Amino acid sequence: MAKAKSAFVCTECGAEYRKWQGQCSSCQEWNTLSEVHLASARPGGGAASGRSGYAGDLSREVIDLGNVDLSEVPRMSSTFAEFDRVLGGGLVPGSAVLLGGNPGAGKSTLLLQTACKLAQQRRILYVTGEESLSQVAMRAHRLQLPTNGLKMLAETSVETILAVAEREKPEILVIDSIQTMHLEDIASAPGGVAQVRESAAALTRFAKKTNTVLLLVGHVTKDGSLAGPKVLEHMIDASLLLEGGADSRFRTLRGQKNRFGAVNELGVFAMLEQGLKEVKNPSAIFLSRQEVQAPGSLVMVVWEGTRPILVEVQALVDESALGNPRRVAVGVDQNRLAMLLAVLNRHGGLFTGDQDVFLNVVGGVKVLETSADLAVLLAVVSSLQNRALPKELVVFGEVGLSGEIRPVPSGQERIAEAAKHGFLRAIVPRANAPKQAPKGMEVIAVDKLSDALDAL
Missing domain, CATH: 3.40.50.300 (P-loop containing nucleotide triphosphate hydrolases)
Structure with missing residues (x-):
């Protein structure tokens, strides 16, 4: 009987190997190779016979890309x-x-x-x-x-x-x-x-x-x-x-x-x-806020797929009893939080090196884009100063390492979504500021982190 052929496949990246090894050479992961038994080739199914068996397929007409039918997929x-x-x-x-x-x-x-x-x-x-x-x-x-x-x-x-x-x-x-x-x-x-x-x-x-x-x-x-x-x-x-x-x-x-x-x-x-x-209306369930505004709470506008969603971010800054203060983030990348705190110290003049910083996005939402940077920093400042921000305030914008406030995609739609839910003030990057603000809403355009802190 013919010996059954086998290969070893990495469960992480799909790379195949003839022999087992401890580490995958493609993705550098350890102990991820699993043995896979391969089906034996059919008798007479060599390369030549395989090509001749598909002669009908090889004679198919080659179509120019410009002539492909672009009718809507049902x-x-x-x-x-x-x-x-x-x-x-x-x-x-x-x-x-x-x-x-x-x-x-x-x-x-x-x-x-x-x-x-x-x-x-x-x-x-x-x-x-x-x-x-x-x-x-x-x-x-x-x-x-x-x-x-x-x-x-x-x-x-x-x-x-x-x-x-x-x-x-x-x-x-x-x-x-x-x-x-x-x-x-x-x-x-x-x-x-x-x-x-x-x-x-x-x-x-x-x-x-x-x-x-x-x-x-x-x-x-x-x-x-x-x-x-x-x-x-x-x-x-x-x-x-x-x-x-x-x-x-x-x-x-x-x-x-x-x-x-x-x-x-x-x-x-x-x-x-x-x-x-x-x-x-997802924004409505993520904005179930208390009547009395607490320090460290702020609403931001994130873009998910093809629509804006308003979510609340909460920050808690407390004096650390440890030599190495903790940085805990739920719903936001923890490494990005550490980077933003360094920007706040360098370009905002607020030191948090001796403080524990805890951050949470309400509702279990995971924010994957950078438009939450400015809202995260302002929520941290609110908790650090123990001063509540206005309940009708909404914020979005990306913060650069030099303290500049960068624009984010779909800024007009984000502002319109906030105005629809009754927000009266918005702090946004200057490049995202509309020529005419929505009725009853004040849009504050900022260029630097210091401008946003002054606007508070």
């Missing part, structure tokens, strides 16, 4: 406006979408709600590999969802799933989850690197060939990244992450990769007894 709504927003306008036939998240975040709930509603007009096959059919039916009954028309299958064998899908011909195929799927030809346990990669590849090929929408549920690791080989994220068309702690009833759906829309788009949901309900 999309189907997921029945959730927030879900469609993150997807870039809806589900695209023939696309593969991976939905990840922590246990209990609501991945299965979101897809079950979507499938039950879409099953009234479209053919949908829901494959569950983690739960029994009775468990899924009990959840649908508890959420008061329409169950007629939704085709269910409890199976983990990819070969069986593809055979059933060939017979049923669904428009949407839901796999919950990809870590439980396995192929008979792969000699490893479900959830391993080889099984996840080959199972996802087989399902994606079926989706592309039959023009079916493929929705995959994926687990996440301790650091919040998607479990499985890194090559899995390259196979799919869109990678979405559903975030939200068990102590919060709000969930945020963020797009990390999307070939049919913008990345870093944000959708907000609320977890209720009837399941996930979309939040039409």
Whole structure:
């Protein structure tokens, strides 16, 4: 018998090696190589025969890029406006979408709600590999969802799933989850690197060939990244992450990769007894502030995907009892906070080297852009001086290392969003200041950090 061939694949970057080694040479990570059994070549399937077998494909016509049809890609709504927003306008036939998240975040709930509603007009096959059919039916009954028309299958064998899908011909195929799927030809346990990669590849090929929408549920690791080989994220068309702690009833759906829309788009949901309900106005839930304004609290305008969102940032500055003061940031990069405090000392004249600085973005929002720099510094100054800022004040702007206030994208839209929610004053970079401020709103344009401190 021919000896089975195997390779070692890095779970972080997808690099392949012929022999095992402790460290991956590509990403420099340790103990990330896992053995993958390769399928043996078919008899007579050499290079020459492989080329001759694809002679028909090689004779296809080469098309000039300028002659490619640019007609709009047809999309189907997921029945959730927030879900469609993150997807870039809806589900695209023939696309593969991976939905990840922590246990209990609501991945299965979101897809079950979507499938039950879409099953009234479209053919949908829901494959569950983690739960029994009775468990899924009990959840649908508890959420008061329409169950007629939704085709269910409890199976983990990819070969069986593809055979059933060939017979049923669904428009949407839901796999919950990809870590439980396995192929008979792969000699490893479900959830391993080889099984996840080959199972996802087989399902994606079926989706592309039959023009079916493929929705995959994926687990996440301790650091919040998607479990499985890194090559899995390259196979799919869109990678979405559903975030939200068990102590919060709000969930945020963020797009990390999307070939049919913008990345870093944000959708907000609320977890209720009837399941996930979309939040039409996210700024309203993030601005549930107290009547009496406390020092260190300030509202900033961040840009998520294609819309502005108003969120509150809180800072607490206290005298440190340690030789090395702490810098703790939740929702903002901790290294950037340390850099901004150095700018405040050098160009603002305020020393925080002997103070503990704690920073928190209310609502569990993770701010990934630099427009929060000015708001973070002013909140720190407010707590340091123990003086509350006006409740009707909103701030945004990037702070440079020389103390200058740099403009940020979509400044006009940010100011308009703040005016819509009743804010009366705004401190913004001079390049973002509008020629005519919104009615009833005072816009203060600043060039340097010292100008912003004087404006307070």
